[in-house]
Amino acid sequence: MSSTPEQDIPEASAEAPEGTEADNLAIIARQAIVDANRAVYGYELFDRSTASHSHTAASDAVLLFNALSYAGTEALVGKKIVFINCTHDSLAGGHLELIHPDKVVLEVPPLDDSATAEEIEARVATLEALRARGFRLAFNQHVLKRNYVSWLPLAAFIKLDMQAFKPELAGPLVKFAATHSQAKLIAEKVETPEQFQLMADLGVKLFQGYWFARPSLVKATTIRPSQATIIQLINLVRKQASTTEIEELLKKDPTLSFNLLRFINSSGFGLSCEVTSFRHAVMILGLKKLFRWAALLMTTSRAGGAPPAVGTTAVVRGRLMELLAAELLPPEECDNAFVVGVFSLLDVMLGVPLEKALESVALPQPVTDALLHGTGVFAPFLDLTRACESGDEVAFAKAADALHLSNRQVNWAHLQALTWAESLGEE
Structure with missing residues (x-):
């Protein structure tokens, strides 16, 4: 749930490189979530491809897309769980259909302080639908407030921000969370050995913060098809073109076919076998997911494509x-x-x-x-x-x-x- 302001990220990531190179670089910051023995349990990911750190539904989709398509290798998360910050708009986004729920924990923020109990309740259906599809949900300590009582049973993880409450409140918060939910607790923004010891003594098993590890950067060079080619693919899918027609387009554009094979074989897609042919990839994805993939690729591609x-x-x-x-x-x-x-x-x-x-x-x-x-x-x-x-x-x-x-x-x-x-x- 860390919003991770700019100062939380090393200087190297403050600005994206200029020019064409920046268009071809996916820069993803990750911070480890560890157990009491400092063994890595998972990673929280943040998009640092641009100097702007605005957090929107579109940026959520781009982060997830880049993480799975370009840096979704052993170098980024290996076989660990990925924690992704979400907006409520992005929770309803089609891009979530492209990933395997086993791999991803969705970090759900609280609504604005002005939100009514009815508005909070209205979100439950979306959250339940995500749970039904196999996603695990993480919330911060706001979910322990009375207004969020309907969200609490949906929590697989609750993150307790050590900067957000006084040490004497740690015990009551942990006890309340353990009594009223089945969630695993994560102490986040842990910056001192005293904070770690306090939460460990209370039975908290997972930790995140500077005392363990600062966010590190993983860079992945990307190769984007031209927007014209992606539009062509989208049009083929929309008119329910045959697998053969779609395969022909993939064979015409090496960047498109490269992206598709790399994506469908990423850890996030969750296949048990590797896909090595265009036809097989198209058949496995199906038209609906192929459309989602192409549309998302469109939003993350630059106008020019490869030379x-x-x-x-x-x-x-x-x-x-x-x-x-x-x-x-x-x-x-x-x-x-x-x-x-x-x-x-x-x-x-x-x-x-x-x-x-x-x-x-x-x-x-x-x-x-x-x-x-x-x-x-x-x-x-x-x-x-x-x-x-x-x-x-x-x-x-x-x-x-x-x-x-x-x-x-x-x-x-x-x-x-x-x-x-x-x-x-x-x-």
């Missing part, structure tokens, strides 16, 4: 590899060939080494082998594709010969791939 030339080259590579593979490999391998070609430029798009870029997206082993090690069934196709771009006749001849493909076959496929990529820009 057009890089994106075009990636698409040409993907299409060329797909066509070449169709000559020699079974049909089901052609999609993987396309992925190898498209993702072979992720390092350029993200500005990080390819190995690091691929850490955040699930891919079949043969795809990874080709991209990182130049080995496996797709490696010769990638070599040939790169040779087509280079103008190096010796390398071209050697690569084509390795696959027993004639110059005519390769040149025809390359021409088709270039034509296909150009046609995408005209739609």
Whole structure:
């Protein structure tokens, strides 16, 4: 429930980097919630991608989206629980449909001091619906006030802010919470050993605050599709397009397909197996969730997207590899060939080494082998594709010969791939 004012965050996060780099950087602060032995129980997350720390329904959605899509790796939360601050508007937001409730605790603020008992009561239906879907709810000590009696049974966690009450009130508050709820208690804003000992002696098991750990920053480079492409996806979904049509669009835009695979395989999505094909991803998400995902991606993307030339080259590579593979490999391998070609430029798009870029997206082993090690069934196709771009006749001849493909076959496929990529820009 920490609103975490600016001074609570290290200086490094006070301002977002300027220019394009800032658009591609998700900066998330996290503060550990620990047990009495300082073992990490979970993390509370805060969005620090911009200098503005306003807390709105939109910022809640962006934080959750960035946390799950871009930094939702071992580096951010591992297998720990995530605590996310919410506004009451965001509690009714569609973005919550995209995440697995097991992973996330929603921190629910009290209403304004001027709120009537009826207004407080009116929120119960929304909170109960979230609980029914499997979300756990956290409240601060306001939930122990008489007006909030209808909220108290819904609490999985109650956070007691050590800066908000005098030490002599700690005992009565803990006793009241333990008597009237099943909630786990968290002492937050613990800044001294005396505060920790006071709450531990009262039976509180979880703690958060500067005495344990200041918020640390986790930065994740993001890669955003152009808004035009996202709108295209949204329109396809709205008109109930077929899986094949949606798959075609994903194959046209490497940034879109990269984002989708990375998101659906994030820990927050809660799947038990990795999804490695576009078609599978679309089928698992379904149109409703795909629409939610695209709409949220739209709100967090910048106008430009990746440099057009890089994106075009990636698409040409993907299409060329797909066509070449169709000559020699079974049909089901052609999609993987396309992925190898498209993702072979992720390092350029993200500005990080390819190995690091691929850490955040699930891919079949043969795809990874080709991209990182130049080995496996797709490696010769990638070599040939790169040779087509280079103008190096010796390398071209050697690569084509390795696959027993004639110059005519390769040149025809390359021409088709270039034509296909150009046609995408005209739609």
